[in-house]
Amino acid sequence: xxxxxxxxxxxxxxxxxxxxxxxxxxxxxxxxxxxxxxxxxxxxxxxxxxxxxxxxxxxxxxxxxxxxxxxxxxxxxxxxxxxxxxxxxxxxxxxxxxxxxxxxxxxxxxxxxxxxxxxxxxxxxxxxxxxxxxxxxxxxxxxxxxxxxxxxxxxxxxxxxxxxxxxxxxxxxxxxxxxxxxxxxxxxxxxxxxxxxxxxxxxxxxxxxxxxxxxxxxxxxxxxxxxxxxxxxxxxxxxxxxxxxxxxxxxxxxxxxxxxxxxxxxxxxxxxxxxxxxxxxxxxxxxxxxxxxxxxxxxxxxxxxxxxxxxxxxxxxxxxxxxxxxxxxxxxxxxxxxxxxxxxxxxxxxxxxxxxxxxxxxxxxxxxxxxxxxxxxxxxxxxxxxxx
Ligand code: PMP
Ligand code: GLN
Numbered sequence: 001x002x003x004x005x006x007x008x009x010x011x012x013x014x015x016x017x018x019x020x021x022x023x024x025x026x027x028x029x030x031x032x033x034x035x036x037x038x039x040x041x042x043x044x045x046x047x048x049x050x051x052x053x054x055x056x057x058x059x060x061x062x063x064x065x066x067x068x069x070x071x072x073x074x075x076x077x078x079x080x081x082x083x084x085x086x087x088x089x090x091x092x093x094x095x096x097x098x099x100x101x102x103x104x105x106x107x108x109x110x111x112x113x114x115x116x117x118x119x120x121x122x123x124x125x126x127x128x129x130x131x132x133x134x135x136x137x138x139x140x141x142x143x144x145x146x147x148x149x150x151x152x153x154x155x156x157x158x159x160x161x162x163x164x165x166x167x168x169x170x171x172x173x174x175x176x177x178x179x180x181x182x183x184x185x186x187x188x189x190x191x192x193x194x195x196x197x198x199x200x201x202x203x204x205x206x207x208x209x210x211x212x213x214x215x216x217x218x219x220x221x222x223x224x225x226x227x228x229x230x231x232x233x234x235x236x237x238x239x240x241x242x243x244x245x246x247x248x249x250x251x252x253x254x255x256x257x258x259x260x261x262x263x264x265x266x267x268x269x270x271x272x273x274x275x276x277x278x279x280x281x282x283x284x285x286x287x288x289x290x291x292x293x294x295x296x297x298x299x300x301x302x303x304x305x306x307x308x309x310x311x312x313x314x315x316x317x318x319x320x321x322x323x324x325x326x327x328x329x330x331x332x333x334x335x336x337x338x339x340x341x342x343x344x345x346x347x348x349x350x351x352x353x354x355x356x357x358x359x360x361x362x363x364x365x366x367x368x369x370x371x372x373x374x375x376x377x378x379x380x381x382x383x384x385x386x387x388x
Pocket of ligand 1: 095096098099122173231
């Protein structure tokens with residue numbers, strides 16, 4: 001049979017997360033690959049979802065989302081960032097940030113349009129941009145004094161006559177960078193100058209460390225009117241399986257996103273929406289505890305990885321550590337990540353798969369630290385036995 005998959009999606013294969021999580025199960029390895037916590041979110045939030053099901057919130061919710069969740073998102077934007085959004089026209093609920101990003105890219109870009117994104121790029125970006133028939137222009141984040149950042153000239157040079165959108169993920173998965181105001185100002189300046197749409201992926205907005213501040217791009221001068229911001233419940237409240245996200249943007253952008261989203265999934269599960277609204281309004285102290293505990297876990301994992309011979313980059317946000325495997329005598333992260341489960345019983349993610357130019361990312365492997373301390377300790381011990 002000839003290949004049934006459309007040409008623009010050939011080459012995307014199975015996601016690295018699915019591949020590596022399957023390998024973890026197959027080999028009985030500790031999974032520090034796919035980023036999901038091994039403890040639950042706030043109990044009262046979980047109870048709210050259960051109660052919602054029991055009380056009959058089980059039929060189609062409104063396509064744009066439950067009013068209570070849209071209101072909770074608008075409140076969160078105002079209280080945390082001083083950003084004002086009309087819950088009825090400027091807040092929109094999606095199936096996770098993944099659908100928020102996909103619907104936005106599909107709604108706002110088309111064949112021949114160029115989308116700039118900072119490489120390594122979260123895996124759904126390249127696939128979604130390809131689905132839209134648009135072209136991904138990567139700008140590479142490279143280590144500079146222990147932190148990954150971009151070369152301003154490379155960013156400026158990436159903007160051309162076909163550029164339509166800049167996709168900004170901060171805090172950044174997988175490198176852990178939280179963009180500074182100066183970095184964001186540079187991006188904002190290009191958006192204003194060239195009339196570009198900014199699509200921001202802010203799913204790790206609460207998970208920042210050592211006082212690093214997450215600054216939404218929409219708060220910069222002239223940016224609210226051209227920014228489509230995406231976030232979700234998964235990372236903030238440790239429920240990655242709930243797949244409930246939201247988009248905030250000026251009404252014309254929301255209408256565009258809605259036009260696409262109503263035909264991809266139409267609506268998002270009601271119980272998750274109700275519980276997410278509850279959590280945004282009531283469980284932020286719980287999130288602060290999560291954040292503090294993740295910072296300690298980050299340091300725990302880094303100490304262990306360094307003892308095992310990796311060069312580890314200390315992330316300012318997210319729950320991932322990017323490592324350089326060069327000091328271990330390896331050059332190819334994909335090879336190492338495929339061998340580690342068998343050799344050490346540990347699964348990691350080769351960051352190379354997030355690069356358009358694989359040689360840029362060949363030496364990097366990502367480990368997740370959203371795990372119980374004893375799991376991190378055992379993983380590190382296993383790695384040391386192999387590398388030491
Ligand atoms: N963006 C980034 C950077 C992520 O790490 C993730 C991880 N899941 C997502 C988007 C997707 O979020 P969601 O599960 O809400 O779709
Ligand atoms: N965001 C998670 C990560 O980066 C994985 C999400 C997924 O499996 N698609 O590990």
